[in-house]
Amino acid sequence: MRNISDLIEQYLKQILQQSPDQVVEIQRSELADQFRCVPSQINYVISTRFTLEKGYMVESKRGGGGYIRIQKIRFPSQEALNRHMLQSIGDHADQQFAEGLIGQLQEARMISEREAQMMKAAVSREVLALNLPLRDEIRAKLLKAMLVALFSKS
Secondary structure, X not given: OOOHHHHHHHHHHHHHHHOOOOEEEEXXXXXXXXXXXXXXXXXXXXXXXXXXXXXXXXXXXXXXXXXXXXXXXXXXXXXXXXXXXXXXXXXXXXXHHHHHHHHHHHHOOOOOHHHHHXXXXXXXXXXXXXXXXXXXXXXXXXXXXXHHHHXXXX
16 A cells, blocks of 8 residues: 555646646645645655656745645756756765656656666665765766766767
């Protein structure tokens, strides 16, 4: 059985897909009532599963009539996406960032599930059994090399 966080995430992704501009505005308290949970559960789902690394931009307005706006980021071209990903990696990449980026690529159907699994395995802390910050530097270099190999024009 799926947990409440999974159900909330699935629901939000479903209504995002149904939206023509891939933007959804929600009231935290209404969503909490719908799922019979506390509003902080909604905050948790949004802050952990709708991050920039995973391809979402979140805007929040508090107070009476406040809302949370979630928008799926769309890039104008493949080249722009590649450039953005390489720049966002920078010189260091922790495991959570790397897995989020790989998940975003898979969700966008830019890589297969098998490629995603291989990439995640290659950048895992178990494989990169080095001390910080060297581990995050090597992970960033590996990610960049994999992206260049995946998206280079052959």
